[in-house]
Amino acid sequence: MENSKKYLLLLTLLVSVFSIYNFTIYTSKSDYGTIHLSKKAINGENIWLKNNCNSCHQLYGLGGYLGPDLTNIYSTKGKGEVYIKAFIESGVKAMPKFDLSEKEKDDLVQFLKEADQTGYYPNIDANIKPNGWVSIKYKNQNYENK
Amino acid sequence: MKTNKYSFFFISVGLIALLLGLLCGLLAGFQYIIPDFIKEILPFTVLRPLHTLFVVSWILLGAIGGIYYYIENANQKLVKWHFGLFIITGIGISISYLSKNFEGKEYLEFPSYFYFPIALGWIIFGVNYFKTMLPNFKDWPVYYWMWATGIVFMIYHFTEAHLWILPYFRSNYIQNITMQWKAGGSYVGSWNMLVYGTSLFVMSKISNNESYAKSKKAFFFYLLGLTNLMFGWAHHIYIIPTAPWIRYFAYAISMTEWIVLISIIYDWKKSLSEQNKIDYSLAYKLMILADIWVFLNLFLALLLSIPSINLFTHGTHITVAHSMGTTIGINTLILLSSIAYILENENKFTFISEKRIRNGIKIFNLSFLFFWISMLIMGMKKAHWTFFKQSVSFSQFQDSLHWFYVVFVLFGLGILVGLYIIVFEFLKGIKKA
Numbered sequence: 001m002e003n004s005k006k007y008l009l010l011l012t013l014l015v016s017v018f019s020i021y022n023f024t025i026y027t028s029k030s031d032y033g034t035i036h037l038s039k040k041a042i043n044g045e046n047i048w049l050k051n052n053c054n055s056c057h058q059l060y061g062l063g064g065y066l067g068p069d070l071t072n073i074y075s076t077k078g079k080g081e082v083y084i085k086a087f088i089e090s091g092v093k094a095m096p097k098f099d100l101s102e103k104e105k106d107d108l109v110q111f112l113k114e115a116d117q118t119g120y121y122p123n124i125d126a127n128i129k130p131n132g133w134v135s136i137k138y139k140n141q142n143y144e145n146k
Numbered sequence: 147m148k149t150n151k152y153s154f155f156f157i158s159v160g161l162i163a164l165l166l167g168l169l170c171g172l173l174a175g176f177q178y179i180i181p182d183f184i185k186e187i188l189p190f191t192v193l194r195p196l197h198t199l200f201v202v203s204w205i206l207l208g209a210i211g212g213i214y215y216y217i218e219n220a221n222q223k224l225v226k227w228h229f230g231l232f233i234i235t236g237i238g239i240s241i242s243y244l245s246k247n248f249e250g251k252e253y254l255e256f257p258s259y260f261y262f263p264i265a266l267g268w269i270i271f272g273v274n275y276f277k278t279m280l281p282n283f284k285d286w287p288v289y290y291w292m293w294a295t296g297i298v299f300m301i302y303h304f305t306e307a308h309l310w311i312l313p314y315f316r317s318n319y320i321q322n323i324t325m326q327w328k329a330g331g332s333y334v335g336s337w338n339m340l341v342y343g344t345s346l347f348v349m350s351k352i353s354n355n356e357s358y359a360k361s362k363k364a365f366f367f368y369l370l371g372l373t374n375l376m377f378g379w380a381h382h383i384y385i386i387p388t389a390p391w392i393r394y395f396a397y398a399i400s401m402t403e404w405i406v407l408i409s410i411i412y413d414w415k416k417s418l419s420e421q422n423k424i425d426y427s428l429a430y431k432l433m434i435l436a437d438i439w440v441f442l443n444l445f446l447a448l449l450l451s452i453p454s455i456n457l458f459t460h461g462t463h464i465t466v467a468h469s470m471g472t473t474i475g476i477n478t479l480i481l482l483s484s485i486a487y488i489l490e491n492e493n494k495f496t497f498i499s500e501k502r503i504r505n506g507i508k509i510f511n512l513s514f515l516f517f518w519i520s521m522l523i524m525g526m527k528k529a530h531w532t533f534f535k536q537s538v539s540f541s542q543f544q545d546s547l548h549w550f551y552v553v554f555v556l557f558g559l560g561i562l563v564g565l566y567i568i569v570f571e572f573l574k575g576i577k578k579a
């Protein structure tokens with residue numbers, strides 16, 4: 001067989017595995033936990049995106065780094081709803097003020113509240129294994145035994 | 147030049163985007179030092195997307211312009227359409243960022259309708275590429291495969307990056323964020339196919355030797371790279387509560403990259419003695435520099451792919467050291483080398499111009515090394531704070547890093563100066579060509 005055909009065959013094989021893999025990732029109902037965002041929270045996520053909070057803040061450590069991570073801000077003792085709204089209204093240091101309506105602020109808080117329910121970040125109680133693997137601590141799911 | 151002037155348009159606009167991107171990066175860096183710095187006119191929300199838009203545009207336009215130049219017989223009418231579409235969308239996206247009109251996720255913060263002209267531009271590129279190149283498919287050296295793969299996967303993963311908009315994916319936040327980073331990792335892998343293909347092309351031409359680009363080994367690495375493009379993205383989301391198999395699978399795949407690293411060390415050792423024999427062109431010098439950065443960045447990337455290390459480095463500037471390290475150290479250097487090769491091919495640089503470029507390279511390289519190291523240190527400090535110093539507030543922690551940020555920005559300024567010198571000389575060269 002010519003080389004180019006051999007390579008094409010290998011490529012086809014790889015793409016086939018990839019298709020099955022993608023199909024699984026797109027359709028799986030069991031791999032991402034059970035929390036589903038409410039409509040209100042989805043509106044909140046739109047406001048989060050529209051104001052690009054993500055350019056300074058992270059959720060699960062992902063985003064820009066000028067500000068702190070907000071994954072569990074809602075459930076952190078002494079923080080929560082009022083605290084979040086205060087930051088949005090006043091703007092501190094590098095954070096600008098955001099002129100949002102009451103409803104927009106409520107939705108945004110709802111988004112942060114529901115995102116908070118999906119898990120922990122930073123995952124302080126994660127368990128490091130000798131083979132380099134990390135078992136993370138889940139909030140709602142129990143994929144790995146401690 | 148007459149027949150392929152659009153190649154040079156792509157490259158020139160790419161170089162100008164690099165200049166703008168550097169400026170935005172520097173201004174964004176200033177906000178780390180002086181939090182109030184132009185925070186009302188050009189806040190970080192605007193500067194960061196502009197910075198990533200411009201530098202990514204530089205990489206894509208630089209790579210595309212080179213490919214059109216190298217494949218020679220592309221249909222120029224289609225190239226013109228491709229160029230027009232990208233320029234108009236680029237300007238449109240810049241305007242929407244400047245007017246704080248955001249809608250998308252990280253790196254693609256623009257309103258989603260911009261998806262269509264961008265995807266169309268890539269499809270036109272693909273049609274043109276395959277129409278031009280397929281007749282010789284049987285003899286394709288590996289770089290033609292890489293370019294073809296890069297274009298097709300770019301279209302796929304750029305589309306995948308917008309799937310989250312569909313209601314079907316919208317409500318499960320964990321799936322949503324997983325797919326966002328799956329797509330992100332893979333479209334970066336796709337442009338890497340374009341850039342690495344370019345580097346193999348230029349190296350083959352400089353050394354006047356096609357045997358490597360047609361060897362079994364080259365194809366092995368191409369397929370290994372593609373496997374990583376498809377399956378190796380999950381180090382971005384090790385910490386996200388998905389089912390473990392998704393992450394375990396990616397962990398296993400990423401470790402195959404060690405083979406690449408070992409092979410680089412081996413080849414590098416072998417080539418050391420021959421290095422000096424080759425005529426020291428600028429293109430060659432830039433490529434050798436890129437080689438060193440490939441080595442450093444690959445080593446870092448491999449470490450970050452180990453979950454127990456990733457646990458600490460994730461969400462810190464070590465991640466930025468990885469992303470800027472690869473986009474500057476590898477992509478930018480390879481593309482500058484490719485442009486130097488094209489210009490050396492068309493018309494030699496003047497003696498003075500060449501000397502200036504060499505100085506520019508020196509300033510750039512030294513600054514970049516320390517820039518990179520400063521991000522690694524900032525990242526380690528943050529990891530330490532995150533895991534062991536939670537009693538210290540975020541703003542106290544930021545204040546404690548003040549002088550590191552100053553150093554970071556100063557070396558960023560050095561990068562800007564070095565690259566500005568190089569880019570200006572290149573633009574002068576293009577004007578003459």
Ligand code: HEM
Nearest residue numbers: 064065066171172174175201466469470473474555558561
């Ligand atoms: C060719 C040159 C450059 C390229 C290709 C480049 C690329 C990038 C990329 C891809 C990111 C996103 C990082 C991430 O999300 O992980 C980024 C972020 C950033 N870059 Fe650059 N960059 C360049 C030069 C510079 C320079 C000279 C500075 C000046 C200090 C700079 C400052 C920044 C800052 C402040 C961020 C945001 C980091 C954060 O979120 O905190 N960049 N750059």
